[in-house]
Amino acid sequence: MTDSRFGDGVSRRSFVKAASAAALVLTAKAVINPIEAWGMETKGLAPETVQALIQAARDIYPHDRVPDRFYAVAIKDYDVKAATDPKIKTLIEGGIAELNSAAKQAHGTDYVGVGWEEERVALLRKIEGTPFFKTLRGGLVTGLYNQKEVWPLFGYEGESASKGGYIKRGFDDITWI
Amino acid sequence: MAGKFDLNDDSVVVIVGSGAGGGTLGTELALKGINTVILEAGGRYEMEDFVNDEWDSFTQLAWTDMRTTSGSWRVAKDFANLPAWIVKAVGGSTVHWAGASLRFQEHEFKTKTVYGDVKGANLLDWPLTLAELEPYYAKAESRMGVTRTNGIAGLPGSNNYKVFEAGAKKLGYTEVHTGRMAINSAPRDGRGSCQQIGFCFQGCKSGAKWSTLIAEIPKGEDTGKLEVRSNSHVVKIEHDAKGKVTGVVYADKAGNLQKQKARVVAVAGNSIETPRLLLNSASSLFPDGLANSSGQVGRNYMRHMTASVYGIFDRPVHMYRGTTMAGVISDEAKHNPARGFVGGYEFETLSLGLPFMAAFLNPGAWGRSFTSAIDAYENTAGMWIVGEDMPQESNRVTLHATEKDKLGMPVANVHFDDHPNDIAMRNHAWKQGQAVYDAIGATRTMPTPPYPSTHNLGTSRMSEKPKDGVVNKFGQTHDIPNLFISDGSQFTTGAAENPTLTIVTLALRQADTIADMMAKKTI
Numbered sequence: 001m002t003d004s005r006f007g008d009g010v011s012r013r014s015f016v017k018a019a020s021a022a023a024l025v026l027t028a029k030a031v032i033n034p035i036e037a038w039g040m041e042t043k044g045l046a047p048e049t050v051q052a053l054i055q056a057a058r059d060i061y062p063h064d065r066v067p068d069r070f071y072a073v074a075i076k077d078y079d080v081k082a083a084t085d086p087k088i089k090t091l092i093e094g095g096i097a098e099l100n101s102a103a104k105q106a107h108g109t110d111y112v113g114v115g116w117e118e119e120r121v122a123l124l125r126k127i128e129g130t131p132f133f134k135t136l137r138g139g140l141v142t143g144l145y146n147q148k149e150v151w152p153l154f155g156y157e158g159e160s161a162s163k164g165g166y167i168k169r170g171f172d173d174i175t176w177i
Numbered sequence: 178m179a180g181k182f183d184l185n186d187d188s189v190v191v192i193v194g195s196g197a198g199g200g201t202l203g204t205e206l207a208l209k210g211i212n213t214v215i216l217e218a219g220g221r222y223e224m225e226d227f228v229n230d231e232w233d234s235f236t237q238l239a240w241t242d243m244r245t246t247s248g249s250w251r252v253a254k255d256f257a258n259l260p261a262w263i264v265k266a267v268g269g270s271t272v273h274w275a276g277a278s279l280r281f282q283e284h285e286f287k288t289k290t291v292y293g294d295v296k297g298a299n300l301l302d303w304p305l306t307l308a309e310l311e312p313y314y315a316k317a318e319s320r321m322g323v324t325r326t327n328g329i330a331g332l333p334g335s336n337n338y339k340v341f342e343a344g345a346k347k348l349g350y351t352e353v354h355t356g357r358m359a360i361n362s363a364p365r366d367g368r369g370s371c372q373q374i375g376f377c378f379q380g381c382k383s384g385a386k387w388s389t390l391i392a393e394i395p396k397g398e399d400t401g402k403l404e405v406r407s408n409s410h411v412v413k414i415e416h417d418a419k420g421k422v423t424g425v426v427y428a429d430k431a432g433n434l435q436k437q438k439a440r441v442v443a444v445a446g447n448s449i450e451t452p453r454l455l456l457n458s459a460s461s462l463f464p465d466g467l468a469n470s471s472g473q474v475g476r477n478y479m480r481h482m483t484a485s486v487y488g489i490f491d492r493p494v495h496m497y498r499g500t501t502m503a504g505v506i507s508d509e510a511k512h513n514p515a516r517g518f519v520g521g522y523e524f525e526t527l528s529l530g531l532p533f534m535a536a537f538l539n540p541g542a543w544g545r546s547f548t549s550a551i552d553a554y555e556n557t558a559g560m561w562i563v564g565e566d567m568p569q570e571s572n573r574v575t576l577h578a579t580e581k582d583k584l585g586m587p588v589a590n591v592h593f594d595d596h597p598n599d600i601a602m603r604n605h606a607w608k609q610g611q612a613v614y615d616a617i618g619a620t621r622t623m624p625t626p627p628y629p630s631t632h633n634l635g636t637s638r639m640s641e642k643p644k645d646g647v648v649n650k651f652g653q654t655h656d657i658p659n660l661f662i663s664d665g666s667q668f669t670t671g672a673a674e675n676p677t678l679t680i681v682t683l684a685l686r687q688a689d690t691i692a693d694m695m696a697k698k699t700i
């Protein structure tokens with residue numbers, strides 16, 4: 001039985017395994033998620049930075065049903081841009097360095113090593129007003145939520161004109177009211 | 178190069194903008210046999226070009242040229258360069274609009290008299306009455322095919338509507354129905370019926386929704402009397418030594434400046450661009466901008482008191498399926514000062530897709546409070562609140578001192594502060610809206626702040642006396658007889674209802690006036 005509260009997207013979850021950013025494997029030029037079975041070659045940022053960005057993206061917009069790969073896609077652009085734009089590179093590397101040093105001070109580990117979400121969120125709250133945080137959060141609004149592949153996980157069906165609209169597909173199928 | 182009418186043809190009526198005001202006026206004039214040129218800054222996209230995707234559609238249609246903001250309204254903080262969410266394309270914002278079409282109430286034409294003095298508010302009675310407008314309202318409703326008028330059936334209730342209606346009735350509201358919508362509930366006027374596609378804001382792909390793009394302009398063009406020149410951005414209105422307007426200067430698609438002569442000019446660029454154009458047309462004869470002897474051009478900018486409420490339930494709603502706004506509760510629309518504010522407001526169903534929900538639910542918010550709401554997207558119902566806001570002289574569209582657009586013209590700055598009456602009304606509406614969903618067992622309700630303005634009004638207000646406003650009761654500027662304003666800028670006050678039916682009504686009436694004046698050679 002599918003849990004209808006989670007929409008049609010629920011079926012997808014059965015073959016998408018998720019893992020936390022702390023479980024990512026880093027090489028000299030890549031970030032690999034062995035459990036979700038994807039890898040991302042890094043271009044402009046250090047793999048450690050990309051890993052921390054993925055974690056920060058999830059901490060900013062935590063959706064437990066959304067696998068890491070969507071967060072990776074959402075922040076990928078910074079890595080690509082950092083390869084050619086030193087300003088972006090400094091902004092992102094600098095922002096993550098700041099997060100890491102705050103994490104070290106408070107918890108004796110870097111950002112991704114901090115165990116509880118609340119503790120990482122507390123570190124993010126402290127930098128909420130910085131251009132780094134504002135850029136990252138602002139970009140995620142479209143970077144994460146405008147991925148068509150993520151919509152089914154929230155039960156949003158997207159485009160409907162080619163299917164004849166919802167006139168015969170449940171625009172008024174509510175039964176509990 | 179220009180199409181049908183010659184640039185030097187000084188017998189034509191030139192209209193700036195092809196939206197609710199301009200598209201209707203141009204078509205109506207053409208139907209009367211008057212040669213008309215509509216200059217539209219945006220491109221022309223037809224039904225098959227529209228996309229069922231919120232951000233892609235926004236990129237295709239929205240006005241994203243530079244604008245700036247100031248004032249204490251939250252939009253200035255969250256969307257500093259997007260004060261308004263409106264369209265730059267043939268059809269104007271009627272391509273985006275949802276179709277809600279309500280008449281103003283009688284007292285809303287005389288707020289100064291009925292509400293009395295409200296501190297800080299620049300209230301003024303309209304120089305016309307509901308009775309004077311009624312025949313034109315009737316004509317507009319028939320033209321637009323508004324449901325629940327002219328014997329046209331209402332639209333069927335969607336899931337989002339059923340939740341809204343059940344909550345409203347439980348709470349004791351009685352004026353609840355699926356709206357007066359300019360959306361075909363059955364085929365009419367050569368257009369089909371609503372397929373419940375659910376992307377009304379993104380340009381209806383079925384043609385069920387009225388817009389000037391599909392329902393007016395083609396009829397005007399068929400007469401051979403109307404030319405719509407797209408990608409033609411007007412930068413200046415010109416005048417002669419006597420102070421009569423003689424034509425406009427516009428940038429064509431290639432960015433080259435062209436001059437189109439005119440017998441009459443009507444401006445309908447929506448309430449930010451209209452005053453910007455008047456101000457940018459300042460000359461030695463009119464140093465404060467055209468038609469601005471009152472100093473009121475750009476002032477009294479109104480955006481309606483708006484807000485939304487979303488309610489989360491323990492079971493699915495699928496609000497995004499079907500018409501975006503076909504549902505209304507009108508019980509709070511009356512003027513009842515016992516509630517602690519003057520004027521009233523309407524509740525209307527609203528659904529956003531997931532991408533816009535993420536952008537607009539609580540801009541800037543992050544963390545679990547926000548994401549748990551998004552997680553419940555499928556179980557969410559939504560409503561919009563639209564009410565009368567107070568005109569204030571200091572709420573104002575001005576020219577930016579340094580920022581210029583790519584044509585070198587100063588951009589518009591939109592300054593807005595909520596009036597205490599707006600705040601009191603919004604708080605009341607949030608509470609009542611949340612109560613609607615709570616009444617039927619919502620597990621969580623969310624008072625959502627205003628979006629960038631979809632309703633922009635008042636910046637060239639109508640007034641009886643020239644010293645109080647910019648145009649007379651026909652939209653003719655007090656200062657320049659052959660210069661008209663034909664959009665929502667004319668509104669003296671905003672009323673509680675969505676503005677477009679009234680904009681179309683005024684445009685149809687103005688077409689009669691212009692035709693009459695041209696025949697009598699007074700313009």
Ligand SMILES: Cc1cc2nc3c(=O)[nH]c(=O)nc-3n(C[C@H](O)[C@H](O)[C@H](O)COP(=O)(O)OP(=O)(O)OC[C@H]3O[C@@H](n4cnc5c(N)ncnc54)[C@H](O)[C@@H]3O)c2cc1C
Nearest residue numbers: 194196197198218269270274275276277411446664675677
């Ligand atoms: C998402 C959304 C939903 C809405 N829903 C409703 C609803 O349900 N009910 C309702 O009543 N209203 C609704 N509205 C509001 C409605 O769209 C507007 O009130 C109406 O379209 C305004 O008409 P207008 O003629 O003033 O301007 P517009 O329709 O915006 O047209 C102005 C046109 O002028 C053009 N222009 C501007 N400056 C220049 C220039 N210098 N040169 C050439 N062209 C220029 C613009 O590109 C634009 O195409 C909605 C709006 C939006 C955005």
Ligand code: SF4
Nearest residue numbers: 371372374375377381
């Ligand atoms: S719901 Fe109806 S009006 Fe809205 S886009 Fe679909 S067909 Fe058009």
